[in-house]
Amino acid sequence: MMEQTNNSTETLFASFQAGNMAAFSQLYNLHINILFNYGLKLTIDKELLQDCIHDVFVKLYTKRAELGTIDNVRSYLFISLKNKLCDELRKRMYMSDTSIEEVNMPTLTDVEDDYMENEQRKNEFSLVRRLLDQLSPRQREALTLYYIEEKKYEDICEIMNMNYQSVRNLMHRGLSKLRTLAS
Known part of the structure; x- marks a missing residue:
């Protein structure tokens, strides 16, 4: 909007x-x-x-x-x-x-700083959204559950119907891809 x-x-x-x-x-x-x-x-x-x-x-x-x-x-x-x-x-x-x-x-600096912080937050959110959109749906789901919804690995395993090591591997590959895309 x-x-x-x-x-x-x-x-x-x-x-x-x-x-x-x-x-x-x-x-x-x-x-x-x-x-x-x-x-x-x-x-x-x-x-x-x-x-x-x-x-x-x-x-x-x-x-x-x-x-x-x-x-x-x-x-x-x-x-x-x-x-x-x-x-x-x-x-x-x-x-x-x-x-x-x-x-x-x-x-004036307080108002200006608030405005600039808000603009920066919007830009960062937009960047994160673009980067997450480039991950596979499973990687995005795992990272969202862990970092945004703050679920533990055991909960993610249950939600995604995967074993512990598979979730760890999925998270690792997703984070590696994000690092590559962000650099």
Whole structure:
């Protein structure tokens, strides 16, 4: 589902860059709520957040010809919003002569780290799934029972109706194949 949304986002963005203003409107509608929710993790000032989101889309609209190809539009929007919020908070701090200690700055790195960890987890899960799909069904079943369902060898023998040594051999061949495929 997430991959399909990303593909449609990339398609909408390409269509927008080609001059389709309805695609721009769809991009906005598709991302406004998720950007707002993300922004609330960075600031509690909802008016500032709304202004920054609109500024991001205005800049996207005015600079569309200069942007070129963007591989991940959603990430681009998140990063643009974060940068815009940081700029606005810095301006406010500078204009008010308030020291950094007096301003309750949100911890942007926490939100960024969470997002990056989530993306990394998705990529790792996808890699594991592709590697497991290359094993025989019996190897995949044995490894799944052992590593994911945390079954003991005796339980795996019973479930798969195999003797102990055969399960060990199956596991060894499956792990060896995974190591070869992963390298």
